[in-house]
Amino acid sequence: MGKVLIIGAGGVSQVTTWKCAMLPEVFEEICLASRTKAKCDKIAQMLPRPIRTAQLDADNVEETVALIKDFKPDLVVNLALPYQDLSIMDACLATGVDYLDTANYEPPDTAKFEYSWQWAYHDRFKDKGIMALLGSGFDPGVTSVMTMHALKHHFDEIHTIDIIDCNAGSHGMPFATNFNPEINIREVTAKGRYWENGQWVETEPLSVKREFELPENLGTMNIYLMYHEELESLAKFVPGLKRARFWMSFSDNYLKHLEVLQNVGMTGIEPVNFNGQEIIPLQFLKALLPDPASLGPLTKGHTCIGVMVEGVKDGKARKYYIYNICDHEACYAEVKSQAISYTTGVPAMIGAKMLLTGVWRGQGVFNIEQFDPDPFMDDLNRFGLPWKEEFMEGFDD
Template sequence: MSKVLVIGAGGVGSVAVHKMAMNRDIFSDIHLASRTVSKCDAIAASVKERTGVTISTYALDADDVEATTALIRQIGPKLVVNLALPYQDLAIMDACLAAGVHYMDTANYEPRDEAHFEYSWQWAYQDKFREAGLMALLGSGFDPGVTSVFATWLKKHHFERIDTLDILDCNGGDHGQHFATNFNPEINIREVTAPARHWENGEWVTTPALSYKQTFDFEAVGPKNMYLMYHEELESLAKFFPEIKRIRFWMTFGDAYLKHLEVLQNVGMTRIDPVIYNGVEIIPLQFLKAVLPEPASLGPTTKGKTNIGDIATGLGKDGTEKTLYVYNICDHEDAYAETGNQAVSYTTGVPAMIGAALVLQGIWSGAGVFNIEQLDPDPFMDMLNKHGLPWQVKELDGPLGF
């Protein structure tokens, strides 16, 4: 029996559970929990309709370690897949340790009261998981996740040494809304408005948010403006690829999105500190999240494609300097037809399923806390091709500029 408990019923959780149900040879018993059980029930109904598989649903406050521990013990899964909010990572890790089960997530921990995310809090659990004989797999989404596996695969098969690495994240989809985010608005806006950081010559270089941009012609999407940002995989890539001189992350944004965001910042709606309204304490960004479209609702109207990948430059295994670009293109409408979710959720939910599958089958194993870069990329890359996220590689004339 390969029993799994998924926590989180947003778009990513929906995709992951749908894809698990499509792989019954690996996921024999699927359970889904969230604070709002009606969201779980809606996913379960869609899974039943599309695959014929029945999944069990539960109401759970994942901030409550005792309640989460009790639910894990009640279900008895081999693995807990955390697709909830990154604020809840540590509580769910604590519950997994208490219940004696493996842990996996797609995004690293972030405190609620500070727009700052890093792996140090989760890396501090290394000894606890190792001594318990349990595995904690961090960052099995797309970025982080697939982009880190791309880098590991390039190093294993094509490079003796990687000198520069650029991660390019392009969403060329159009959802028809004036302003909406394709994943959790609160997390999205915190990421975008934070100062940019990249790794260069052994240290972090910090620049103002959205202050550096360049245009890149993305296959199947076209030319798009992309902006230098900080993203969590930069931290783990810098740790596990110490020879890389420069690591950067770029994300595309349309002019309309940036103009709306600028106005929202100027009027204080992106603040994460509490304010008093009618005698009640509220967080402006959380209120904004409540009035923006739910990302999971964008699937029926979103058209276009995503294109996400890595550009690596360095010394090839053939002894020559080279630049290789490995990337995936995903179609929003195809993703919706298969799982009822748009491609941004799909590109994270499928890798979550793949990471869980590799842990459940013992293909990826170990005791302790592991980032995805530490594991063999080949089985993951093979499963991407088989489960809806095919990748391709091409050689470029040289590294990305700037």
């Protein structure tokens, strides 16, 4: 069907590239590019068929443009850092190539992430006749598609959404993050925020806590209210929505380490002078922590990510839960990755498949909620992220 350029060579990229390589009828040619070409080459050696690799500084628009012109992809899949979203989008605009990512833009010097910067590209992408698909990961991504599936098939109106992201697995390390440490810690230490009655309500970081009983006897976990970018797009694209919240589980051990690191300034993003050299504490901490891609063989247990929805169908109140359970060890057996990377990498491949096959098309910048959820939901079942749904008692406030 087409050629895809994948930018980034972390854990998510490994999964996405592997899954793309398994579908030659859709992804005819693949080029994997990153600042460190050796990382791309390492991934390439694992795959079931040959791919091209390249060195690329994705902050450099001209360099990205040159690679696009050389490889001539039909789609650029951005799995680099969120700081690089706009420079990669600029390169796609300059070359007239479709764009996809899994996380919205975040300025390097401000712990703030929102869609405004990328939504501002809509008219330019439309005028160029190309498409950008934002947030084709799990959350954001699958959770938004799950919500639209619920609206299409089970609700006339959705009033409340609670996205619940639990990792009931363990890697046995004293302290490690399951995805990019810099992004992970910036998200967790930011203030919480949720949508209610047409406005944003802000909370202190990790100050709102609940217990959540996971399905299928996976146990009970502490979950904490956080801000996550899909709340912004869901508030925009789900009509009549009264409240949307995001919750994530954290172990006491993780929070203890994080508190100490915060107290000594290691999670800061302002440069400090050390022996005459400017360093950013959080970036230095990232260099000390285990690479999330290295956690695959160590991690056991499951993830459980889903959406609790309340609303109305045929004039009657309805409560509904849709979720995926993913096994860390099964993911590693398939693509040498733990489930955190797997649950983001597979939806990135599916989103790319939607574009390359023409199932989802448009001109401009779009969020994943704006398209028919059914083909995406079918592919989740087909490519390793089967989902379950049930009507149940609501999420306890």
